[in-house]
Amino acid sequence: MGPVTRTGCGAICPRFGRDCYACYGPAENINAPALRQRFIGLGLLPEAIDRRFVSFNAAAPAFLAATGNKPG
């Protein structure tokens, strides 16, 4: 989730050889559709991609929009 996530953690997850799970929330002006395409290319199912966008920051409008849902 690095390409769409606010920085500041020092990229500890990739450093540990694991997936970033966007715990700092969305960065500004993210390109979620491009990342979704990339995930599809990696073989992730649509539900699994949705779950990546709606975890701790499910209420962040940019992440919610990435799943096709609207706030509220």
Place this chain on the structure above:
Amino acid sequence: MTGKREIHIQVPVLARVEGEASLSLHAHDGRIEKLALRIFEPPRLFEKFLEGRDYREVPDMVARICGICPVAYQMSAVHALESLFGLDPGPWVRAQRRVLYCGEWLQSHSLHIHLLAAPDFLGFTGVVGMAQKHPDAVRRGLHLQALGNDIIRLYGGRSVHPVGVRVGGFHHAPAAADVAALRTRLHAALPEAEALVAWTASLPLPADEQAFTCVALRHPDEYPMNTGRIVSDDGLDIGIDRFEQRFTERQEQGSTALYCYLDDQPYLVGPLARLNLNLDRLPAPVRQVLDATGIRFPSRNMFHSVVARAVEILLALHEAIRVLSDYALPDRAYADTTVSAGSAFGCTEAPRGLLWHRYDMGADGTVCSARIVPPTSQNQARIEADLHQSLQAYGLQHSDAALRLRAETVIRNYDPCISCATHFLDLRIERDA
């Protein structure tokens, strides 16, 4: 003269505890008539959040339940899932998890002793005032806490909500050079931890013996952390998968945390219960330091919890040193997982006591339902029972301010983690048609 006094004590927000709770007390004619520890922090609904999540997401999600003990939640979760999946991560993972847990005990216990509990016993309103009179003790405490945080950081990338734990092991094995540097610091901290045990034993702790049931894990040859059977000093001895047969949770009015009972009775979990039940599992050097305090364990004085915490700090240092003395990088830091459906049970010793998890998993590796029983909800009924007994024993002739302080001291002594306790709310909506 004081027998007729009506006492109303309200502590609207308890200070120096993790989370939000209040206390109300009403006494009449020298007797406590009403006493309630109210946990009013909003429920956090973590068990519902987990539903529909993939098993790989669980360790990252449950870590958010607690900022002080995220490792405990990760440990109970991965042990539960691994036992359902029939996965044995092997001796390297098991050993390193113990070190990681040592780190959490170190930082959590140091925090509680110095920042939350000790100011009560030494007559300060907080650590800042205490640091002016006892600078070396506070410095030592913060140093031990930092060491614990650094252990978590080594395995988890950061000390709050660490990211290193996965089902099957670790995402990443610490480098040998980093482990060697840590080992040096652990050795150097031993005298500090020994001095801390003596210091806690020298605190002017109230003498208040009470009858209560201790519950903790017990392991065939180790002081319990990650595995063991659930035992009590009343003869309970069950596998962790049988927890629900003996322990029941109930919602009581005025609290967003459930009350947990063992055979319908309050009980104690946490450092004092653990130590009382596992004295014979202490390594010899730790036992010697404990014996030198002159305090006899098993102890029935709840205030000896602070000594038990210091003993566990010393134990954590010894254990981490022992495990890391022959550290070698593994070929891989985790074992592969094959998911299966069924009920997963996990139970480990969080700094505050027994932390029990259950996950009902679907065949695709997603969580169908989850149940998490944290230590504070287990201690809640015991805290209330303790308040009844200790305030009555302390004497209701004391001023409101003194009674209030004693009540707060009693509660803080349990190191309640209220945010952990409030992920339950039995919300039932009934609708017509």
